[in-house]
Amino acid sequence: MNTYSPEIEVAIARVRSDVAKLHGELVRYGLVIWTGGNVSGRVPGADLFVIKPSGVDYDDLAPANMILCDLDGKVIPGTPGAERSPSSDTAAHAYVYRHMPEVGGVVHTHSTYAVAWAARAEPIPCVITAMADEFGGEVPIGPFSIIGDDSIGRGIVETLTGHRSRAVLMQNHGPFTIGKDARDAVKAAVMVEDVARTVHISRQLGEPKPMPTEAIDALFDRYQNVYGQAPQGAL
Numbered sequence: 001m002n003t004y005s006p007e008i009e010v011a012i013a014r015v016r017s018d019v020a021k022l023h024g025e026l027v028r029y030g031l032v033i034w035t036g037g038n039v040s041g042r043v044p045g046a047d048l049f050v051i052k053p054s055g056v057d058y059d060d061l062a063p064a065n066m067i068l069c070d071l072d073g074k075v076i077p078g079t080p081g082a083e084r085s086p087s088s089d090t091a092a093h094a095y096v097y098r099h100m101p102e103v104g105g106v107v108h109t110h111s112t113y114a115v116a117w118a119a120r121a122e123p124i125p126c127v128i129t130a131m132a133d134e135f136g137g138e139v140p141i142g143p144f145s146i147i148g149d150d151s152i153g154r155g156i157v158e159t160l161t162g163h164r165s166r167a168v169l170m171q172n173h174g175p176f177t178i179g180k181d182a183r184d185a186v187k188a189a190v191m192v193e194d195v196a197r198t199v200h201i202s203r204q205l206g207e208p209k210p211m212p213t214e215a216i217d218a219l220f221d222r223y224q225n226v227y228g229q230a231p232q233g234a235l
């Protein structure tokens with residue numbers, strides 16, 4: 001039986017609540033169907049993260065059935081939800097947390113337009129200011145990877161390390177996003193679908209115009225460091 005300090009227990013409870021609730025945002029923004037997709041959040045101050053159970057209806061997700069894992073993706077026995085299998089992408093999320101300490105949240109969806117770009121293995125070019133703001137450039141393609149082990153995690157880390165983008169389109173699969181916390185990663189998942197749709201529509205009308213690199217840099221810097229009420233800087 002694992003015991004944690006009162007501070008860590010409070011942090012676990014908060015991440016359970018946040019991660020359970022954030023799954024509802026995937027539904028609200030139309031990024032998933034049936035039981036596809038998943039959200040996880042790192043527990044601040046501990047080598048732990050929280051992720052959803054595999055193949056459970058979104059309506060049934062609740063803080064008490066979120067699953068607590070260590071950074072190897074092993075379920076912590078005896079904790080609430082531990083009797084169920086964790087998400088199929090648990091090893092991928094765990095790999096990201098182990099190798100990207102700045103990441104506090106990971107999200108995967110099957111959102112339609114982002115998956116359509118992933119199926120063609122084409123990066124989304126940075127041709128609108130919203131992309132420069134959020135992603136600081138193109139949204140890259142990651143390698144085709146088998147589901148279930150840490151291959152997807154390796155592909156995410158290899159592709160996003162040193163890249164400004166918080167989203168990668170895993171070839172023939174779909175978007176995985178990272179963030180400072182689970183909410184930040186959900187935001188990137190919402191944004192990547194939005195820009196995937198807009199750039200796709202733009203291409204139906206003609207060839208989108210590239211943006212100057214200096215403009216992309218300036219927009220990214222402003223959005224990360226000035227926009228909104230409490231900008232937190234790039235990841």
Ligand SMILES: O=C(CO)[C@@H](O)[C@H](O)COP(=O)(O)O
Pocket residue numbers: 035036037038052053054055056086087088089108109147
């Ligand atoms: O595509 C995949 C596997 O990468 C997932 O999105 C599944 O569709 C949902 O898996 P669980 O998180 O429910 O296991």
